[in-house]
Amino acid sequence: MTAVVPGLIEQFEQGLGAPICLTWELTYACNLACVHCLSSSGKRDPRELSTRACKDIIDELERMQVFYVNIGGGEPTVRPDFWELVDYATAHHVGVKFSTNGVRITPEVARRLAASDYVDVQISLDGATAEVNDAVRGYGSYAMAIRACENLADAGFTNVKISVVATRHNVDQLDEFAVLAGRYGATLRITRLRPSGRGADVWDDLHPTAEQQVALYRWLVANGEQVLTGDSFFHLSGLGEPGALAGLNMCGAGRVVCLIDPVGDVYACPFAIHDRFHAGNVLSDGGFDHVWKNSPLFRELRGPQSAGACGSCGHYDGCRGGCMAAKFFTGLPIDGPDPECVQGHGAPTPAAERHKPRPAGDHSHGCRKSGPVPLTLTKRPPQRLCTESPV
Amino acid sequence: MRGLLTVPTPQGERTTFDPDAGWRLHPQVAVRPEPFGALLYHFGTRKLSFLKNRTMLTVVQSLLDHPDARTACRAAGVDDGRQRPYLHALGVLAESNMLVPKQSWEAVR
Numbered sequence: 001m002t003a004v005v006p007g008l009i010e011q012f013e014q015g016l017g018a019p020i021c022l023t024w025e026l027t028y029a030c031n032l033a034c035v036h037c038l039s040s041s042g043k044r045d046p047r048e049l050s051t052r053a054c055k056d057i058i059d060e061l062e063r064m065q066v067f068y069v070n071i072g073g074g075e076p077t078v079r080p081d082f083w084e085l086v087d088y089a090t091a092h093h094v095g096v097k098f099s100t101n102g103v104r105i106t107p108e109v110a111r112r113l114a115a116s117d118y119v120d121v122q123i124s125l126d127g128a129t130a131e132v133n134d135a136v137r138g139y140g141s142y143a144m145a146i147r148a149c150e151n152l153a154d155a156g157f158t159n160v161k162i163s164v165v166a167t168r169h170n171v172d173q174l175d176e177f178a179v180l181a182g183r184y185g186a187t188l189r190i191t192r193l194r195p196s197g198r199g200a201d202v203w204d205d206l207h208p209t210a211e212q213q214v215a216l217y218r219w220l221v222a223n224g225e226q227v228l229t230g231d232s233f234f235h236l237s238g239l240g241e242p243g244a245l246a247g248l249n250m251c252g253a254g255r256v257v258c259l260i261d262p263v264g265d266v267y268a269c270p271f272a273i274h275d276r277f278h279a280g281n282v283l284s285d286g287g288f289d290h291v292w293k294n295s296p297l298f299r300e301l302r303g304p305q306s307a308g309a310c311g312s313c314g315h316y317d318g319c320r321g322g323c324m325a326a327k328f329f330t331g332l333p334i335d336g337p338d339p340e341c342v343q344g345h346g347a348p349t350p351a352a353e354r355h356k357p358r359p360a361g362d363h364s365h366g367c368r369k370s371g372p373v374p375l376t377l378t379k380r381p382p383q384r385l386c387t388e389s390p391v
Numbered sequence: 392m393r394g395l396l397t398v399p400t401p402q403g404e405r406t407t408f409d410p411d412a413g414w415r416l417h418p419q420v421a422v423r424p425e426p427f428g429a430l431l432y433h434f435g436t437r438k439l440s441f442l443k444n445r446t447m448l449t450v451v452q453s454l455l456d457h458p459d460a461r462t463a464c465r466a467a468g469v470d471d472g473r474q475r476p477y478l479h480a481l482g483v484l485a486e487s488n489m490l491v492p493k494q495s496w497e498a499v500r
Binding site for chain 2 (some may be wrong): 016017065068095117118
């Protein structure tokens with residue numbers, strides 16, 4: 001996307017009749033357990049939407065003229081009806097971009113994808129080397145992603161996206177990522193690490209340092225529209241001239257984008273899975289269109305926002321106070337500076353002293369749910385009283 | 392540019408825009424009217440554009456009904472003396488393949 005004039009930004013801040021695009025996490029099931037997973041994915045939620053319910057949502061998106069959906073998860077391709085839903089969406093004029101770790105991108109699937117004009121594929125890779133990638137995404141995940149890229153390239157699929165979450169350990173590899181992308185005719189997509197989901201637990205150690213943010217910003221400006229960013233680095237706008245960073249430099253949460261999660265819950269954005277940013281549910285609150293247009297949360301987000309402590313800062317017009325989710329999950333006030341504020345205003349109190357809200361759900365493999373602890377009961381009566389010790 | 396639309400930097404083949412020729416929206420472009428004008432999405436190039444007022448939307452939507460771009464502007468109430476920004480915006484849309492020459496599409500059909 002190109003740099004957008006301010007008048008239009010103000011229009012977008014007041015919200016649109018329908019999102020430009022939205023993120024749709026189809027399942028919480030995932031074969032990986034990335035340490036920074038924004039949706040704390042791992043195990044499928046038994047309440048996940050049925051095929052029919054998903055198709056109903058697609059029908060609604062078509063009526064609303066939502067141009068495309070960014071499908072993610074979890075690992076969306078492990079849903080048995082994944083390809084059926086992709087075909088249904090594209091047949092109903094809803095374009096599909098889906099994110100995958102590559103697990104199901106076999107040569108056969110790659111050939112099938114190459115035959116479609118309306119599907120974009122984003123392969124997630126968080127290191128230009130297996131060592132850096134696998135430390136975050138798990139052992140073997142680098143090889144899996146590269147195999148997917150190879151299969152797609154061999155099948156003649158053009159312009160796959162290699163999607164990188166910028167971390168302290170990979171921002172120094174940006175040029176290597178570019179070389180790697182070039183090898184497969186791929187486009188690089190670099191996005192911001194958020195302290196969302198399991199990312200909250202690793203953010204302090206993984207988010208790029210202040211010096212790295214500057215280097216990252218310069219690299220992005222130098223590469224312009226050759227590199228996609230999901231418009232996620234607007235908090236760095238203050239590092240240069242207004243408009244130097246390609247894209248729509250504003251928070252689109254609840255205004256031009258949102259998230260539908262696997263059980264149909266609608267959140268302001270994919271990085272804000274928490275009750276505070278829950279707008280409603282497509283099944284129980286009258287459908288997606290109704291939630292989008294009428295949810296009190298979205299109406300609030302489309303109203304005038306307080307600049308709070310940022311009001312007196314000369315960079316506010318550029319960064320607009322940064323990312324709401326990043327502030328929320330690091331325990332900072334929403335109407336104040338981003339934790340990665342380029343002016344260094346983001347850390348007024350030591351991180352340890354802040355109250356950090358926990359994400360809404362944890363679907364991690366092996367996670368312990370709160371509630372009663374299941375006990376194994378034996379049906380046989382104790383042979384002797386003292387066999388079942390009360391202490 | 393503080394004009395009537397914003398579009399991405401064009402890539403690939405460039406089309407020279409002739410306002411005296413007939414134009415139409417690319418068949419893969421979807422138009423979504425909005426209070427400020429409209430959103431345009433090209434399903435082929437995956438590019439998003441914005442029309443920045445309703446008159447521009449009327450012009451773009453009625454191109455097919457008129458023999459050339461200037462006539463479409465006039466029909467939307469834009470006199471010849473005020474057409475420059477509109478023709479410029481149409482030219483940018485043509486460069487990014489959102490608009491295509493009418494004949495070229497009629498010829499292949």
